[in-house]
Amino acid sequence: MNTMHTHRKPAAGFTLIELMIVVAIVAILLAIALPSYTDYITRGKLTEAQNNLAAYRVSMEQYYQDNRNYGGATCGVPAPTSTSLKYFAITCAPVGGGSTAQAYLATATGDAGTSVAGFTFTIDNSNNQQTTAEPAGWGSGTINCWVIRKGGSCQ
Secondary structure (H helix, E strand, O other): OOOOOOOOOOOOOOOHHHHHHHHHHHHHHHHHHHHHHHHHHHHHHHHHHHHHHHHHHHHHHHHHHHHOOOOOOOOOOOOOOOOOOOOEEEEEEEEOOHHHOOEEEEEEEEOOOOOOOOOEEEEEOOOOEEEEEOOOOOOOOOEOOOEEEOOOEEO
16 A cells, blocks of 8 residues: 655744744833934924024023014014914013013923923023923922923933
């Protein structure tokens, strides 16, 4: 009698253990990379407030050169509006003297519901830059500069 032997091909593919190891490695990499990436994105959004406050200060100084005061409810120059800002709202308050104010304080406040909520930056007529509020981990209390990264690092 002639017996036929069939040979099976060795199985090709991955075992369940190998797949689980790969999934675990990917999860660990995501746990490390995702927080760093979100902080990076937030840092990029902070520049909106810092750049607009610096530009607003230049406009304020130009107004002062023409009028010799920072007067009026808008400090003489209207603050950038929400149409030009995506993540912050900028306001200005004259300091002393109302329409003849000789000082001002401009404030950029992070919009609620965005990754910059909780940030507040200020600048005054003497170019004093402060971070007066920030989320946990970005600093502690008022910082006499504009924070640019976690831990209170400034520019």
